[in-house]
Amino acid sequence: MENEICKISISTNWLGDEYIFYEDDKIKRVYDSNSLSSDNTEWVEPKQISKHNKDKIIKNCPEEFKERIMMILDYP
Template sequence: MEKEICTISITSTWLGDDYTFYEDHRIKRVYDNHSLSAHRTEWLEPPQISKQNKDKLVKNCPEEFKEQVMQILDYP
């Protein structure tokens, strides 16, 4: 498995929503739909992530990983 770059949380409520970025440009999302459906996992491509969520990801990204994450997300 490729090396992990970082994990970014964009949780706005008590439900989790975490994105993990990998050096091979894969993106793993682990999220909770509701309290009975915790820790669902999906693998995403950048076009599948909304502009609003991309904004949150870049905003919450640690500064040392921001350039890499923006490149993976194809963020302007």
């Protein structure tokens, strides 16, 4: 199993949206499509994440992981 760096939530209202970053630069997204479809999981590439969501991820990222997460996301 990969070593997890951190989990970052960018949830809005009642819908969950969380990104999990791993040491091997992989990103897992766990999200709710709607109130009836929760905890969907998908592996995503940085290019699949919108600039708006990248901004939210960096804003919510713990300071000690920010530099590493920015490198994984190729941000800005």
